[in-house]
Amino acid sequence: MEAAVINSGDTAWMLMSAGLVTLMIPGLVLFYGGMVRVKSVLNMMMMSFGALAIVFVLWIAYGFSLVFGDSVNGSGLIGDVSQFAFLKGLDNSEAVIGTIPAAVFVGFQGMFAAITVALISGAIADRAKFGAWLVFAGIWATVVYFPVAHWVFAFDDFVAKTGGWIANDLGALDFAGGTAVHINAGAAGLALALVLGKRVGFGKMPMRPHNLPLVMLGAGLLWFGWFGFNAGSAIASNGTAGLALLNTIGATAAAVLAWLLVEKMRDGHATSLGAASGVVAGLVAITPACAAVNASGALIIGAVSGALCALSVGLKFKFGFDDSLDVVAVHLVGGIVGTILIGFVGVDIGLFNGGGTEQLIKQAIGAGAVLAYSFVLSYVIAKLVDLTIGFRISVEQELAGIDLAVHAERGYEFSDNNQGNFLASSRGAQE
Amino acid sequence: MKLITAILKPAKLDDVKDALHAVGINGMTVSEASGFGRQGGHTEVYRGAEYTVNLVPKIRLEVLVDDKDVDSVLGVIVKSASTGSIGDGKVWTTPIDQVIRVRTGERGPEAI
Numbered sequence A: 001m002e003a004a005v006i007n008s009g010d011t012a013w014m015l016m017s018a019g020l021v022t023l024m025i026p027g028l029v030l031f032y033g034g035m036v037r038v039k040s041v042l043n044m045m046m047m048s049f050g051a052l053a054i055v056f057v058l059w060i061a062y063g064f065s066l067v068f069g070d071s072v073n074g075s076g077l078i079g080d081v082s083q084f085a086f087l088k089g090l091d092n093s094e095a096v097i098g099t100i101p102a103a104v105f106v107g108f109q110g111m112f113a114a115i116t117v118a119l120i121s122g123a124i125a126d127r128a129k130f131g132a133w134l135v136f137a138g139i140w141a142t143v144v145y146f147p148v149a150h151w152v153f154a155f156d157d158f159v160a161k162t163g164g165w166i167a168n169d170l171g172a173l174d175f176a177g178g179t180a181v182h183i184n185a186g187a188a189g190l191a192l193a194l195v196l197g198k199r200v201g202f203g204k205m206p207m208r209p210h211n212l213p214l215v216m217l218g219a220g221l222l223w224f225g226w227f228g229f230n231a232g233s234a235i236a237s238n239g240t241a242g243l244a245l246l247n248t249i250g251a252t253a254a255a256v257l258a259w260l261l262v263e264k265m266r267d268g269h270a271t272s273l274g275a276a277s278g279v280v281a282g283l284v285a286i287t288p289a290c291a292a293v294n295a296s297g298a299l300i301i302g303a304v305s306g307a308l309c310a311l312s313v314g315l316k317f318k319f320g321f322d323d324s325l326d327v328v329a330v331h332l333v334g335g336i337v338g339t340i341l342i343g344f345v346g347v348d349i350g351l352f353n354g355g356g357t358e359q360l361i362k363q364a365i366g367a368g369a370v371l372a373y374s375f376v377l378s379y380v381i382a383k384l385v386d387l388t389i390g391f392r393i394s395v396e397q398e399l400a401g402i403d404l405a406v407h408a409e410r411g412y413e414f415s416d417n418n419q420g421n422f423l424a425s426s427r428g429a430q431e
Numbered sequence B: 001m002k003l004i005t006a007i008l009k010p011a012k013l014d015d016v017k018d019a020l021h022a023v024g025i026n027g028m029t030v031s032e033a034s035g036f037g038r039q040g041g042h043t044e045v046y047r048g049a050e051y052t053v054n055l056v057p058k059i060r061l062e063v064l065v066d067d068k069d070v071d072s073v074l075g076v077i078v079k080s081a082s083t084g085s086i087g088d089g090k091v092w093t094t095p096i097d098q099v100i101r102v103r104t105g106e107r108g109p110e111a112i
Helices: A008-035 A038-068 A101-123 A129-155 A167-171 A178-198 A212-234 A239-267 A272-286 A295-312 A315-319 A327-345 A358-388 A395-400 A402-407 B010-022 B067-081
Strands: B002-008 B027-035 B044-047 B047-055 B056-065 B089-095
Touching: A008 A038, A008 A101, A008 A178, A008 A212, A008 A272, A038 A101, A038 A129, A038 A402, A101 A129, A101 A178, A101 A327, A101 B027, A129 A167, A129 A178, A129 A358, A167 A272, A167 A358, A178 A272, A178 A327, A212 A272, A239 A272, A239 A295, A239 B044, A272 A295, A272 A327, A295 A327, A327 A395, A327 B089, A395 A402, A395 B056, B002 B067, B010 B056, B010 B067, B047 B067, B056 B067
Parallel strands: none
Antiparallel strands: B002 B056, B002 B089, B027 B056, B044 B047
C-alpha cells in the first residue's frame, strides 16, 4: 500500500457503519429470541452472541487474511492465510485501506462474518448443544464463509493485489452480501436443519412465538443497523452510500406491503410477525442490489422478495424439514431474489433496463456457486460435528427446555416468590 | 359458610367487582385462569401456520360468604357477569368448615 491518504469523512462514516452493523447482532438476537418459545429464548439469543464471539476471534487470527489476503496462486478461491495473520501490519493507527484506517475496514468486515454465522442459528432453534454450535460456527466460518467472502468481497488491488473469482473474473454484482451473506447462510441453515432433524413435536405441537414485540423491536434494529451494512459497503461517504441507503428503505417498505398482502389473501389476516418478516425479506433482497438499481428497481426487488419469501414459509411443513425460524424462506429465497433481479432491473445492465442477458447469467452463476458450495460443505461439517461430539440435546432436555438444560437459566421470572434457596457461589459453598 | 367460585370473562371483572362492592362484599380473591367450555377457543396464525388455541383467558373470582347471603351474592354475580353470549362462565358454591382471620384469630362468620 503506497502513500494512501485517510479521508476523515469516509472514516467517520465507516466508524459509524461498523457500529451500526454491530447493532444488527442484538437486533437479530431480539428478532430470533422473540420467535421461539419461553423455554428456549436464552439459547436462541446465546447462539448469536456465541457466533459473534468465536467468529471475530478467528477473524483476527486468520479470517481477515483468508478473505482479503492475496489470492493463493491467483486462483480467486482463497486468500493467503499468512499475509495478515493476526492482522500483521494492520492493527496500528497508520495503516490505510482505501481511504480509511485499516483497523476500521477490518472491524467493519469482521462483523459481516459474525452476522452471517449468527443468521444460520435460526434454522436449529430449541435443540442444538451450545458447544456443538460453537464448534460448527468456527469450522463453518473457516471453511465456508472466509473462502466465499474472498470470492465475492475481495477486489483486485483494493486490500491486496489479487482477489476473488466472483468479484473479479466472473463479475457478478453483490454489493453487500446477497450471495456471501444471505444465500450462504440460507443454504447452511437448510443443511443444518436436515442434519439435526425436526424438533420433538414439529408440525404437531404448537410452537408459537412467545414475544412478538421483541420480534418487532429486533426487526426495527436490524433495519437501522442495515444502513451500515448496505450504505457502509460503499467503504466511503459518497453518492453510492446515499443511493444504497435510499434503496434500503424503498425495497424494505415494498417488501412489508407484499408480505402482508400475501398473508391477507392466504390466511385472512395481516400479522405483526408478517410485517417484521417482510422487513427482513426486503433488507436481504436489496443487499446485493442496493448500488446497482434505481428507486423503482428497489421497489420491484422488495415487492418480489416480500411476496416470494411469504409464500416460501410453508415449504418446511410440506417437505418436512424443521428450519425453525425460516432462514431458508427469508435469507436463501430473499438472497436469490436480490442477486438474480440485478440481472433484470440493474441500471444499464439489467434485461429490462438497457442490458442483455449477460449480467443475468453472471448473477445466476454467482448465486448458484455459493448456494452449492455452502450447502454441501455445511452438510458435511454438520454431519461431522454430529458424528463426533453430537449436535442435539436429549429428548428429555428438549422437552424440559434447552435454557434450563444447557445454560441452567430461565429467561423470565415475573415473581419474587418461590425463588428457592441459595446453594453455593462459584467460590465454593457459603458458610 | 360457603366459598363462591366464579369463572368470568376478563372484561366483566370490573362490573362484578363493583356490583359485589355495592352489596357490601368487601373482600375477594381474583386470579387469572385459562380454560374452555362450550365457547371453544380461537385460531392464531404465525407465518401461515395456523394454531387452534382452546384454552382462553378467564378470571377466577373467589368470595367467602355467610350462608344467609349466598343466594343474593350468587344473584349479583350472575347478573353483573352476564353478556348473554357463549363463554360467560360459571359460578358454583362449596361448603366451608372453618374460616380464621389471621390477624385477630377470629373464627367462623366473624372472620368473613
